[in-house]
Amino acid sequence: MGKTIAEKILSAKSGQDARANEIVVADLDFVMGQDGTSPLAIQAFEEMQGDGPFDPRRVAMVIDHSAPSPLEGVSRLHAKMRDFARRYGIILYDIGEGVCHQLLPEKGHVGPGSLVIGADSHTCTYGAINAFATGVGSTDLAAGIISGKMWFKVPETIKFVINGRLPKGVYSKDLILYLIGDVTADGATYMAAEYTGEAIKTLSVEARFTISNMAIEMGAKVGLMEADEKTMEWVRKHTDRTFEPVEADPDAAYAAVKEYDVSELEPQVAKPHTVDNVVPVSQVAGTPVQQGVIGTCTNGRLEDLRVAASILEGRKIHPNFRLIVAPASRQVMLDAIREGVLQTLIEAGAAVVTPGCGPCVGTHNGIPSDGESVISTANRNFKGRMGNNKAFIYLGSPATVAASAITGIITDPREFLK
Known part of the structure; x- marks a missing residue:
């Protein structure tokens, strides 16, 4: 019997014939923590009496969730991270560098066939470039920093075959919201999601990151895609390291195979207060919204900002609406400046x-008021997610957010596309 992508990567990294539901101990290629989780990991590292990381070049800490620091207590935690990084020579991405899940692929730390853990649930993002990447807790992160190893229960896999092509005005965010609405928030718990099919192949690598990023929102441990030529070209652009792509065997065993044709898919919106509460935009069009967010590890890449700018060019945001834009990284921001994309958005x-990550996680940079509704490109809309449990969060694509910013109500972006 053949193997899935998840089984193959965990077999290679553990030296075992790994099959679904077995336990393996595997060698890690990269380990990451952010400022919401790293301080606890440092404490656990000290309690474990770690004498140093397994390889400083393969450990990174990223200050992105509260960056720059909005509070004195947060500043102390940031100082703790900086001190730890200096002491042990690990990689530190300080304020302004960007979101951890943009930086690790962008800086060439991960690639096809990699095994990665991160103390953040959206570490599954890197599955878009064929890496088995998953979130862990702070204690597990500390153990991984010290040993370079981690135990895994090999997940069963659900295969998503996405046929057809996304229509104009419909994006990868709409696709993953649609899938989550169908599978539900716990429909793939502790499984691997494998995404394939014509619709996936036509997407850019940036768009694929959006889909893998939200695998956790259906309960999945990882969101994997095969590495095609688009993937390899993207990886070569960001690093000169060599990676070995991994593909599923034709006779691999899956827990389920789900097929879709997305040729007629409409823009999708997730309504408060769960990510799987998904409807076509037509069902919520006209709902008043007071704030929008374009950014986060889900949709803060250059392609996303371009889409928003194409809709907002020559137009003005509604007077009763606030639009916050958070580029995913310093590099994305610089590219958007050079192209005039940020100028368009600011104008x-x-x-x-x-x-x-500030607006997404509600630490700063845009906490909504009581009773306000927000339309966001983020990945979660739980009550209190943006820092106020009396606010209401809708999720949509950058195009949907941009269109809604013009009208002040949730709006089908196809009305504004040239």
Whole structure:
């Protein structure tokens, strides 16, 4: 019997014939923590009496969730991370560098066939470039920093075959919201999601990151894709390291195979307060919204900002609406400046903030008021997610957010596409 992508990567990294539901101990290629989880990992590292990381070149800490620091207590935690990084020579991405899940692929730390853990649930993002990447807790992160190893239960895999092509005005965010609405928030718990089919192949690598990023929102441990030529070209652009792509065997065993044709798919919106509460935009069009967010590890890449700018060009944001734009990294911000994308967004009335996670997780940079509704490109809309449990969060694509910013109500972006 053949193997899935997940089984193959965990077999290679553990030296075992790994099959679904077995336990393996595997060698890690990269380990990451962010400022919401790294301080606890440092504490656990000290309690474990670690004498150093297994390889400083393969450990990174990223200050992105509260960057720049909004509070004195947060500043102390950031100082703790900086001190730890200096002491042990690990990689530190400080304020302004960007979101961890943009930086690890962008800086060439991960690639096809990699095994990666990160103390953040959206570490599954890197599955878009064929890496088995998954989130862990701070204690597991500390153990991984010390040993370079981690135990895994090999996940069963659900295969998603996405046929057809996304229509104009419908994006990868709409696709993954649609899949989550169908599978539900716990429909793939502790499984690997494998995404394939014509619709996936036609997407850019940036768009694929959006899909893998939200695998966790259906409960999945990883969101994997095969490495095609687009993938390899993207990886070569970001690093000169050599990676070995991994593909599923034709006779691999899957827990389920789900097929879709997305040729007629509409823009999708997730309604408060769960990510799987998904409807076509037509069902919520006209809902008043007071704030929008374009950014995060889900949709803060250059392609996303371009889409928003194409809709907002020559237009103004509604006077009763606030639009916050958070580029995913410093590099994305620089590229968007060079192309004039940020100028277009700012001229329309957007507020551009430091690359980071603040608006998404509700630490700073845009906490909504009581009773306000937000339309966001983020990956979660739980009550209190953006820092106020009396607010309401809708999720949509950058195009949907941009269109809604013009009208002040949730709007089908196809009305504004040239």
